Amino acid sequence: MNVQKQNHSSEQQEQILKDQKKQRKASYQNLMLSVSSILLFFFIWEMVALLKLVPEHYLAPPEAIFRLLIIKIHDPNPDGAVLTVNILSSLQISFTGFIAAILIGVPLGWLMGWYRVVDSVVNPIFDIVRPIPPVAWIPLTIVWMGVGLKAKATIVFLSAFIPCVINSYTGIRQTNPVLIHVGKTCGASDFTIFWKIGIPSAMTMTFTGIKLAIGNAWSTLVAAEMLAASSGLGYMILQGRNFGRTDIVMLGVLAIGIIGTIIITLFSHLENVVLRWKRK
Amino acid sequence: MAIEKEVILQLKNIEQSYVVDNSVKQAVKDVSFNVYKNEFLVILGPGHCGKSVLLNIISGLESAQKGQVYLGAEPLAGVDRRISLVFQRLALLPWMTVIDNVAFGLRMAGIAKAERRKIAQKYINLVGLQGFEKSYPSQLSGGMKQRVGIARAYAVNPEILLMDEPFGQLDAQTRYAMQEEILRIWQQEKKTVIFVTNNIEEAVYLGDRIILLSSCPAHVKAEYEIQMEKPRNTVDPEFLRIRKEISDNTDLAL
Numbered sequence: 001m002n003v004q005k006q007n008h009s010s011e012q013q014e015q016i017l018k019d020q021k022k023q024r025k026a027s028y029q030n031l032m033l034s035v036s037s038i039l040l041f042f043f044i045w046e047m048v049a050l051l052k053l054v055p056e057h058y059l060a061p062p063e064a065i066f067r068l069l070i071i072k073i074h075d076p077n078p079d080g081a082v083l084t085v086n087i088l089s090s091l092q093i094s095f096t097g098f099i100a101a102i103l104i105g106v107p108l109g110w111l112m113g114w115y116r117v118v119d120s121v122v123n124p125i126f127d128i129v130r131p132i133p134p135v136a137w138i139p140l141t142i143v144w145m146g147v148g149l150k151a152k153a154t155i156v157f158l159s160a161f162i163p164c165v166i167n168s169y170t171g172i173r174q175t176n177p178v179l180i181h182v183g184k185t186c187g188a189s190d191f192t193i194f195w196k197i198g199i200p201s202a203m204t205m206t207f208t209g210i211k212l213a214i215g216n217a218w219s220t221l222v223a224a225e226m227l228a229a230s231s232g233l234g235y236m237i238l239q240g241r242n243f244g245r246t247d248i249v250m251l252g253v254l255a256i257g258i259i260g261t262i263i264i265t266l267f268s269h270l271e272n273v274v275l276r277w278k279r280k
Numbered sequence: 281m282a283i284e285k286e287v288i289l290q291l292k293n294i295e296q297s298y299v300v301d302n303s304v305k306q307a308v309k310d311v312s313f314n315v316y317k318n319e320f321l322v323i324l325g326p327g328h329c330g331k332s333v334l335l336n337i338i339s340g341l342e343s344a345q346k347g348q349v350y351l352g353a354e355p356l357a358g359v360d361r362r363i364s365l366v367f368q369r370l371a372l373l374p375w376m377t378v379i380d381n382v383a384f385g386l387r388m389a390g391i392a393k394a395e396r397r398k399i400a401q402k403y404i405n406l407v408g409l410q411g412f413e414k415s416y417p418s419q420l421s422g423g424m425k426q427r428v429g430i431a432r433a434y435a436v437n438p439e440i441l442l443m444d445e446p447f448g449q450l451d452a453q454t455r456y457a458m459q460e461e462i463l464r465i466w467q468q469e470k471k472t473v474i475f476v477t478n479n480i481e482e483a484v485y486l487g488d489r490i491i492l493l494s495s496c497p498a499h500v501k502a503e504y505e506i507q508m509e510k511p512r513n514t515v516d517p518e519f520l521r522i523r524k525e526i527s528d529n530t531d532l533a534l
Contacts (some may be wrong), residue, residue, distance in 0.1 A: 178371040185339055185365045186388040186436070200375045277375045277416040 002274055060247035065254065068247050078248065079239035081231040087255060089232040093149055097156025098217040105164030106206055107211075112165070113172035113202070114194045126165065134159035134220045138227050152224045159220035160213035167209025171202030204278070207271045214267060218260045288472050289315035289338070293348035296333050297497075306497035307333045311347075313491055313500055315440070315474060320466055323476045326531050330498025331476050332368070333515035337446050338474065339365055347417060351439075361389060364438035366429050366446045372417040379404060379413040381428050385436040389520060394433075403431040406465060423454040430462070443475045447482070459485055463510055480530065484523050485512055495531035502529055 010252040042062045048054055049061030060068075072083040081089070111118045112126075134155050175198050183193035225234025233252050240248030291313050296304040308330045315321055336342040340359040349356040349362070356427040363387055363509060364385065372381050386396035404413060407427040417425055426446055435439050443462075447455045459482060465509050477483055483490050487506055494501040504526060512519055 177372075178367055178369050179373060181341060181365075182367065182371050182373070182384070183388070184341060184359055185363075186385040187359055187361050188388045192388065197373065200373070203375070275375075277377075278418065 035243060038237040053197060057244065058246060060250055065120050065247055065250050068251050072251065078243045078245060079231075079236045081236070082237075083101065083251075083255070085230055086233050086236045086252075087259065089235070090225065092260070093152045093225075093232065094156050094217045094221045097158075097221075098160045098213060100153070101157050101160035101213055101217070102210060105161040106168045106209070109165040109168030109201060109206075109209070110172050110194075110199060113169040115200055118127065129158075129168075130162055132158075134216075135223050135227075139273075147229065152229070155224045156217045156221050159216040163209045163212035163216060164206075165209075167212070168202055168206040171205025171209075172198050174205070175201040203275060205274065207267075211267060211271075214263055215260070218256065218263070223254060284406055286317040287314045288317045288352065289474075290350040291315075291334075291338070292348050292350070293335060294334070294342050294344045294349070295338065296342070296346075306335075309497035309499045309522070311418060311493075311498065311500055311504070315472060316489075317471045318472055319488045320463075320473045320475065320486055322483040322490045323493065324478070324480065324483040324487075324490050324526070324530075325476075325493035325498055326478060326495050329496040330493055331478070332444060334493075334498065335365075335442055335476055336472075339363055339442055352505075361436060361438040364433040364436050364441055366426075366441065367441040368421075368432045368446065368513045370446040372425055372432075374417050377414050377416055378409060378420070378428050381417070382435050385432055389436060400431070401437055403435045406434065406468065407431045407461070414485060422450050423458055426450065426458060427461070430465065434465070434471070440472045440474060443473060445476055445478065448477075455482075460485065460511060467510075480523055480527050481514060484519060484526065485514060490526065492526060492529060501531075502526075 045059075046061050046063065049059055069083070074082060076082050076085075079086075094149035108118075108122065112122055113119070122150065133265060137155055141151040141154050145154065171225075179197050179201065180193055183197050186195065220238055221232075222234035222237070225232040226238045228234040229238075233256055237249050240246070291311055291426065294311045295306070296308040297304050299305075307473065313386065323334065337344045338356075338429060339469060340356060343358070351360060373384065375447055376384065379397065382403055383396040383400040386399060390532065391399075401413070405469070407430055409427055409431065412420065417428070420428070429446065430443075434445075446462075447458050450458060462473075462475075462488065475486060484506065487504075490504040490506065491500055492502040492504070493499065504522065505520060508516070508518060508522075
């Protein structure tokens with residue numbers, strides 16, 4: 001009995017096309033629902049502002065914030081930098097810390113999960129560092145490294161590092177023992193099994209860790225910038241508060257939310273490419 | 281059927297026990313038997329006792345506390361490339377395509393890419409999976425996955441194939457189909473096969489010889505040589521007679 005790929009008859013093909021059409025229609029409807037939910041959100045916000053349910057200096061209407069967005073692209077007032085500079089400054093810091101956290105945290109988690117010795121050496125220190133909120137390091141990093149890129153990237157690093165380690169550690173620990181046996185009976189060395197079987201097995205969890213790390217990195221960054229900075233989105237928000245400009249604060253908050261969403265989405269796409277074998 | 285009785289693998293007084301909850305539990309007790317070249321040997325045992333332990337010892341994943349396994353004339357020391365395994369649970373690497381899974385053992389043996397592709401393709405064809413080379417395991421049915429497992433075990437050109445209840449997880453229909461398949465493959469690519477199962481009918485259908493293990497601790501209870509022509513008819517009176525004889529002699533697994 002040979003298994004052959006089926007050749008679909010024209011009738012089956014028609015059915016498949018029909019199903020695909022149905023699926024496309026359903027996903028289009030879902031997209032429209034999501035778009036309407038965002039529009040509704042802005043509509044209610046606009047209404048609240050228009051009807052003056054809240055004073056204007058508490059809550060600026062969306063259209064004012066949109067106008068401010070256009071202005072902020074070329075006008076450095078009141079915080080001293082244009083919006084794009086603030087965004088780039090924030091991105092630079094968060095990526096520096098975040099990439100360092102992946103490069104160090106992920107391999108460390110894998111090694112801890114696979115090699116007992118590494119685990120015994122690193123785990124006690126890691127356990128102590130883990131519960132410390134990253135922002136608690138801010139005073140120290142300012143003393144050690146000033147208020148520049150290095151200090152803030154370090155804070156970001158500490159917040160992103162922890163989920164990277166924990167998830168890649170857990171992931172490699174969950175390697176199916178049968179697959180390890182497959183490696184052994186094929187005559188693979190322990191390191192080859194670690195490399196060819198352990199790490200691929202850990203990939204799903206590792207990506208979860210990296211996505212958590214992105215969230216952490218981005219939110220800690222804003223906290224760090226609000227305490228010590230001369231540009232960046234967090235700094236812009238802080239200055240908005242100092243000048244009593246809620247519209248500046250809102251613009252900063254929205255920019256943070258939207259950019260965070262974009263980064264996470266890009267990463268999910270990368271995950272789908274790397275883990276394409278999971279697709280059914 | 282004229283089988284040349286050349287001993288290829290020999291088990292001598294194998295014993296193995298484990299400590300479970302502070303008491304010693306013996307899993308295998310004084311097991312000795314020979315495996316002959318190119319035969320289809322079935323190890324039949326009730327429940328879960330001893331069989332997998334015995335296979336782990338033969339495959340070199342575990343070493344026996346007492347006794348020795350000989351491969352040819354020399355004692356077996358750890359994992360040996362001349363022995364290859366088909367696993368009980370579906371043990372494919374999910375992130376690799378079918379062809380990469382089949383070629384995995386060859387890759388570990390350091391064979392060049394072009395060569396291992398060629399060999400892998402040959403065994404993919406042998407198990408009837410041509411057209412699925414680029415599929416991932418998650419896209420295959422249970423029976424197809426186990427075919428990949430069989431192709432992978434054959435691809436490294438071992439002297440002995442160990443199959444650890446390879447069809448235990450399949451549904452009944454697929455299981456029958458795969459039993460026919462494994463016979464076809466075995467007749468096409470003559471190798472020594474040691475096939476472990478707890479299913480009496482499967483044992484009588486496949487085996488040139490059946491070694492019946494007792495319940496815990498496992499020791500050799502009886503040995504049957506089955507002369508019937510293959511493929512066997514499962515409702516043939518002779519088939520049913522052998523099946524009943526073995527069944528009457530089998531310990532109940534509770």
